[in-house]
Amino acid sequence: MNSERIYIFDTTLRDGEQSPGISLNSFEKLEIAEQLARLGVDVIEAGFPISSPGDFEGVEKIARSVSGVTVCALARAIEKDVTTAWDAIRHAERPRIHTFISTSDVHLEHQLRKSRDEVLEIARRMVALAASLCDDVEFSAMDATRSDPDFLASVLAAAVEEGARTINIPDTVGYAIPSEFGDFIRGQFQRVPGLRDVAVSVHCHNDLGLAVANSLAAVEAGATQIECAINGLGERAGNASLEEIVMILETRRAALDRMTGVKTTEISRTSRLVSQLTGYDVQPNKAIVGKNAFAHESGIHQDGVLKERTTYEIMNAASVGRGQSDIVLGKHSGRHALKSAMEELGFKLSDDELNQAFVHFKKIADRKKQVTAVDLEHLVSEDLRELSDIFELKAYHVTAAAGSMSESRVEIGKEGQRLSGESVTGGSMESIFKAIDNAVGTRGKLKDYQVRSVTEGKDSLGEVRVVVEVGGQAYAGTALSIDVVEASAKAYVRALNNAYRVGAVK
Numbered sequence: 001m002n003s004e005r006i007y008i009f010d011t012t013l014r015d016g017e018q019s020p021g022i023s024l025n026s027f028e029k030l031e032i033a034e035q036l037a038r039l040g041v042d043v044i045e046a047g048f049p050i051s052s053p054g055d056f057e058g059v060e061k062i063a064r065s066v067s068g069v070t071v072c073a074l075a076r077a078i079e080k081d082v083t084t085a086w087d088a089i090r091h092a093e094r095p096r097i098h099t100f101i102s103t104s105d106v107h108l109e110h111q112l113r114k115s116r117d118e119v120l121e122i123a124r125r126m127v128a129l130a131a132s133l134c135d136d137v138e139f140s141a142m143d144a145t146r147s148d149p150d151f152l153a154s155v156l157a158a159a160v161e162e163g164a165r166t167i168n169i170p171d172t173v174g175y176a177i178p179s180e181f182g183d184f185i186r187g188q189f190q191r192v193p194g195l196r197d198v199a200v201s202v203h204c205h206n207d208l209g210l211a212v213a214n215s216l217a218a219v220e221a222g223a224t225q226i227e228c229a230i231n232g233l234g235e236r237a238g239n240a241s242l243e244e245i246v247m248i249l250e251t252r253r254a255a256l257d258r259m260t261g262v263k264t265t266e267i268s269r270t271s272r273l274v275s276q277l278t279g280y281d282v283q284p285n286k287a288i289v290g291k292n293a294f295a296h297e298s299g300i301h302q303d304g305v306l307k308e309r310t311t312y313e314i315m316n317a318a319s320v321g322r323g324q325s326d327i328v329l330g331k332h333s334g335r336h337a338l339k340s341a342m343e344e345l346g347f348k349l350s351d352d353e354l355n356q357a358f359v360h361f362k363k364i365a366d367r368k369k370q371v372t373a374v375d376l377e378h379l380v381s382e383d384l385r386e387l388s389d390i391f392e393l394k395a396y397h398v399t400a401a402a403g404s405m406s407e408s409r410v411e412i413g414k415e416g417q418r419l420s421g422e423s424v425t426g427g428s429m430e431s432i433f434k435a436i437d438n439a440v441g442t443r444g445k446l447k448d449y450q451v452r453s454v455t456e457g458k459d460s461l462g463e464v465r466v467v468v469e470v471g472g473q474a475y476a477g478t479a480l481s482i483d484v485v486e487a488s489a490k491a492y493v494r495a496l497n498n499a500y501r502v503g504a505v506k
């Protein structure tokens, strides 16, 4: 079956990263980008380089090391934005500059304070500039769905003339409804004949819960690229959810006659990684990646599924990479078994990295009967993150008892030195965090603290995520351990490492 190819443009690291409370460092961004490449998306929008030095660094790192995928950087239609975006991605195997300007009157009047003629002229000049730097240019007309269709068409036609290869028509404010949005896209194809020679893209927001439905309506109207994000992350109510888009096209391929290049069995793992690093939990009933998405509770359904799976299942859980944790290691598994399990998961580890992972693995396997694929994934991520840390939790001691103050002592390694700190205070978490502050010589304010278990069972690894405010800025840290106290202390130290990277902690 030769269905039309739909290109998946992932904006988890740009639009998704703009969600409140998400602060990924450049290593975490790289980790997500590598997983997105494994997932098989066509384009990774890695960030908005002009917005901050940290964003620039993250985009550049991804451009230099992630292969097999287009790496895209966002730029307003401003010369400095466009050249900065290019500087960040110029070393990518397949770089793309994505530049945008608003076309709706409400934005022109109140935000840009420019006339339609001026906007048309800027769009023309900035697309031309981007095309002079980079072969692959995408142009977006922000707030397209609330723009005058004729004016929008003139801007899109100009962008195509100046060399944009992808034209994105976003529903920036999430206002469209599917039938109307499909017609809107058809209307642009009619007004701008040049759109047939480029990729037409859509970027839908989920304010009314219609982002996926609108994207699908656009595909039926001829769009060939969909902008979306893992777990539907993004500004406000988020973007179209990548996993839903991909699984709709996959499950209903006979009806829609479209296909993507996504390796669906990597979906669950990508969702878990993004949730873990961003701290955004996935709602249990979320389609495709929610905990209950494939659970049958009703007796009638269970009975049916046991007799014949397809009675109540339209998708197989294994097709999105769930419930097929074939890899199970135990305390007798050796280095070789670990190495091949890691390779199966897609991690290529150097000898040093493998050694470190093995030490870590042994510690876990001593206390946990079965070490599963999910555990291993977390373990490697944890080790890779540690490699880039300057502060390291070397030792800790906490005492806690009902009715008495909690006492903590910690030792933190920093470039060969050992820093120690103590604290006596109300709760055990508070006391260990204060002891870490004292060792490092800072004052962090705990803004958020979450614990969850990675797998099932009492011996599951516990994962802790903290958000710590230092000098008015928030820094997140995630860590895992069999022991929740240890995971908490490590997560706190990791947050301080993130603060250190930008100079907020010395």
Ligand SMILES: [Zn+2]
Pocket: 015, 172, 203, 205, 234, 235, 239
């Ligand atoms: Zn957006």
